[in-house]
Amino acid sequence: MIAKVDDLTPGSVKKFWLICQKYRLDAFLINDSGSFHAYVNRCRHMPTPLDFVRDEFLSDDGRFLRCYTHGALYEFATDLKQFAD
Numbered sequence: 246m247i248a249k250v251d252d253l254t255p256g257s258v259k260k261f262w263l264i265c266q267k268y269r270l271d272a273f274l275i276n277d278s279g280s281f282h283a284y285v286n287r288c289r290h291m292p293t294p295l296d297f298v299r300d301e302f303l304s305d306d307g308r309f310l311r312c313y314t315h316g317a318l319y320e321f322a323t324d325l326k327q328f329a330d
C-alpha cells in the first residue's frame with residue numbers, strides 16, 4: 246500500500262518505490278482534485294528526477310507538475326510527454 250485515500254489530500258504528493266522486475270524506481274502518486282495519478286519520478290527532458298533535491302513537485306499555483314531542474318511544466322493527467330503552455 247502506498248497511502249490511504251484520506252491521507253493524500255487534494256494537491257498533495259506521496260513518493261514511493263516502484264518495483265519493476267529487478268529494478269527499484271523512484272515514483273510518486275498525486276491527488277489531482279480526487280483523481281489519482283502515479284508517475285515514475287523522471288523528467289522527459291533528461292534522466293533526472295522531477296523534484297531533484299527539493300522534494301517538491303508542483304508549480305507555485307499547484308496546477309502543474311514541475312521539473313525543478315529546468316522548470317518545465319506538465320499537466321497532471323498526461324503521460325508527461327506534453328509541456329504545458
Ligand code: FES
Binds near residue numbers: 288289313314315316
Ligand atoms: S531536466 Fe527537466 S526540463 Fe530539463
